Amino acid sequence: xxxxWKLLTGLGLAAIIGGTYVYQNRVDIILKRVTSQGKPExxxxxxxxxxxxxxxxxxxxLPNIVFILADDLGINDISTFGGGLASGKxxxxxxxxxxxxxxxxxxxxxxxxxxxxxRAMLMTGRYPTRTGYEYTxxxxxxxxxVTMIANDLKSKSDSPxxxxxxxxxxxxxxxxxxxxxxxxxxxxxxxxxxKGYHTVHIGKWHLGYGDRAAHxxxxxxxxxxxxxxxxxxxxxxxxxxxxxxDPIDKFLWARGDFANSFNGGExxxxxxxxTDYWTDESLKxxxxxxxxxxxxxxxxxxxxxxxxSTKADYDAVDAALGETATHRLKVYGGMLRxxxxxxGRVMDKLEEEGLADNTIxxxxxxxxxxxxxxxxxxxxxxxxxxxxxxEGGIRAPMFVKWPARIAAGTEIDTPVAHIDVMPxxxxxxxxxxxxxxxxxxNMLSLIADDGGxxxxxxxxxxxxxxxxxxxxxxxxxxxxxRRDKNWLYNLADDPTEKNNxxxxxxxxxxxxxxxxxxHQAGRIPTLYPYSMEVPIQIDKTLADKAxxxxxxxxWPN
Numbered sequence: 001x002x003x004x005w006k007l008l009t010g011l012g013l014a015a016i017i018g019g020t021y022v023y024q025n026r027v028d029i030i031l032k033r034v035t036s037q038g039k040p041e042x043x044x045x046x047x048x049x050x051x052x053x054x055x056x057x058x059x060x061x062l063p064n065i066v067f068i069l070a071d072d073l074g075i076n077d078i079s080t081f082g083g084g085l086a087s088g089k090x091x092x093x094x095x096x097x098x099x100x101x102x103x104x105x106x107x108x109x110x111x112x113x114x115x116x117x118x119r120a121m122l123m124t125g126r127y128p129t130r131t132g133y134e135y136t137x138x139x140x141x142x143x144x145x146v147t148m149i150a151n152d153l154k155s156k157s158d159s160p161x162x163x164x165x166x167x168x169x170x171x172x173x174x175x176x177x178x179x180x181x182x183x184x185x186x187x188x189x190x191x192x193x194x195k196g197y198h199t200v201h202i203g204k205w206h207l208g209y210g211d212r213a214a215h216x217x218x219x220x221x222x223x224x225x226x227x228x229x230x231x232x233x234x235x236x237x238x239x240x241x242x243x244x245x246d247p248i249d250k251f252l253w254a255r256g257d258f259a260n261s262f263n264g265g266e267x268x269x270x271x272x273x274x275t276d277y278w279t280d281e282s283l284k285x286x287x288x289x290x291x292x293x294x295x296x297x298x299x300x301x302x303x304x305x306x307x308x309s310t311k312a313d314y315d316a317v318d319a320a321l322g323e324t325a326t327h328r329l330k331v332y333g334g335m336l337r338x339x340x341x342x343x344g345r346v347m348d349k350l351e352e353e354g355l356a357d358n359t360i361x362x363x364x365x366x367x368x369x370x371x372x373x374x375x376x377x378x379x380x381x382x383x384x385x386x387x388x389x390x391e392g393g394i395r396a397p398m399f400v401k402w403p404a405r406i407a408a409g410t411e412i413d414t415p416v417a418h419i420d421v422m423p424x425x426x427x428x429x430x431x432x433x434x435x436x437x438x439x440x441x442n443m444l445s446l447i448a449d450d451g452g453x454x455x456x457x458x459x460x461x462x463x464x465x466x467x468x469x470x471x472x473x474x475x476x477x478x479x480x481x482r483r484d485k486n487w488l489y490n491l492a493d494d495p496t497e498k499n500n501x502x503x504x505x506x507x508x509x510x511x512x513x514x515x516x517x518x519h520q521a522g523r524i525p526t527l528y529p530y531s532m533e534v535p536i537q538i539d540k541t542l543a544d545k546a547x548x549x550x551x552x553x554x555w556p557n
Contacts, residue, residue, distance in 0.1 A: 016296045048284075048317045050284055053292040060086050061358075063428055066346060067298070068300070069204075070364070076378055079096055080096045083381075086333065103412055106411055108416050113368065113419035114464070115204075122422065123207065125419050126438060129520065133185075135465070136206070143557075149247035165532070177210070177212075197295045230308040241308075243307070257526050303336055309330075313338055382395050419439040426441040427442040441455060456520075461519050467554070472512060475489070475511070475512060485508060486502040531557075532553070
């Protein structure tokens with residue numbers, strides 16, 4: 001009897017201990033199970049045989065076009081704007097050179113505060129009210145897991161922030177691989193291809209797979225980012241910074257791999273650190289097409305998480321910042337250094353091939369810098385982060401260099417946005433706009449100062465579910481339907497959005513609410529619903545300790 005009792009007691013104690021362990025580590029256990037499912041095998045590096053253009057230059061005057069898009073780049077990461085990362089200790093000399101040799105749009109905006117809707121607007125010149133493409137598709141299991149991890153972290157830290165909300169989509173909702181920009185939408189690449197351009201995409205796409213993939217949306221060649229690592233996690237040349245306070249980061253590290261594909265083929269290992277590898281391949285594309293007009297869309301993953309730098313870049317930043325800087329800041333700085341190097345190498349290659357004068361280079365970022373990386377001031381002086389519609393979330397660099405048409409040192413202070421890129425490039429190429437409603441405007445009209453740049457109601461719009469925003473003239477309104485909350489600012493007087501005038505200027509509030517309703521009238525339904533709602537601290541990074549009185553904005557996706 002005693003032996004049986006001891007045995008039962010021991011088994012009961014083991015069950016309690018095991019159950020406690022499972023409960024305390026439930027997120028990690030579930031994360032490992034979810035993220036290990038359905039991942040394809042990744043083959044060895046391949047040599048891409050880029051299509052070769054003619055041996056001699058064709059008789060035409062069409063300008064080449066290179067569009068370089070960064071990911072999650074903070075406006076203050078670029079030293080052109082007077083600050084620069086780590087109080088200017090990490091500069092961006094090549095991006096600065098591009099800016100100084102062309103036009104700087106000092107009030108430029110992303111299409112959205114997260115990546116995929118911005119990229120759709122860049123490609124089409126159309127608002128989500130026309131395309132239905134309003135939310136960023138996330139990898140399988142990400143919404144549910146990020147919600148679970150975030151709430152687990154909050155409970156362990158006694159955070160006063162509201163809990164994340166996950167709602168499993170109901171009905172006929174396509175999975176991640178079935179979501180994307182509808183193939184019926186007409187992209188820049190399709191229009192330029194019809195004009196005689198050879199079209200190439202390198203990097204991130206995030207607008208869908210299958211008939212929505214880049215190589216089926218006007219790009220004749222597409223070197224596609226299939227997974228999230230810049231290098232394998234254990235590569236001898238990489239320095240990683242994992243963020244224990246960020247649920248998105250935890251998911252990316254668990255789910256990620258190091259993989260690209262070409263024109264929809266099987267995934268393979270890229271040949272180098274992702275930013276450098278894509279740049280290497282971009283230089284090959286430029287050389288292969290130097291005798292015919294080409295459109296190169298170089299869509300970098302940098303400086304998006306996971307934070308991974310080459311050891312050489314990390315060491316250079318480490319020497320500049322010293323021991324007091326955080327490890328994550330140094331890794332982030334190394335990633336920024338690689339991105340800047342890429343821009344310089346592309347510019348140098350165009351000059352080397354004698355193409356610089358007749359090539360348009362556009363540089364931008366898909367949205368503002370992310371607060372969840374825990375690096376201060378990357379959007380300074382603006383307030384807010386990626387995943388918010390404050391200026392820090394949607395302000396973006398917009399530089400356009402075209403020596404044949406744009407004088408160095410040109411500055412334009414008229415507000416422009418990603419929807420304007422498509423019609424601008426069409427005008428530069430002498431191509432007709434598609435026979436659909438285009439919301440963007442030709443930015444070259446501002447450079448020529450010909451009076452041709454006008455918008456209805458002088459208004460720009462942003463939206464993500466119940467979060468709807470309008471800027472009309474100098475006035476900007478954010479309306480968050482979840483709490484029926486309004487933020488109203490006069491950006492001419494208050495560019496950093498500190499003085500909310502929603503309660504003291506009801507007349508202007510009513511005018512801008514009317515514009516939002518007008519913009520939404522007749523809109524097509526969203527292609528699929530949001531499933532995750534996240535409270536974002538406006539004035540702190542995610543690494544900072546939360547307080548009861550922190551200003552929070554909700555973000556649905």
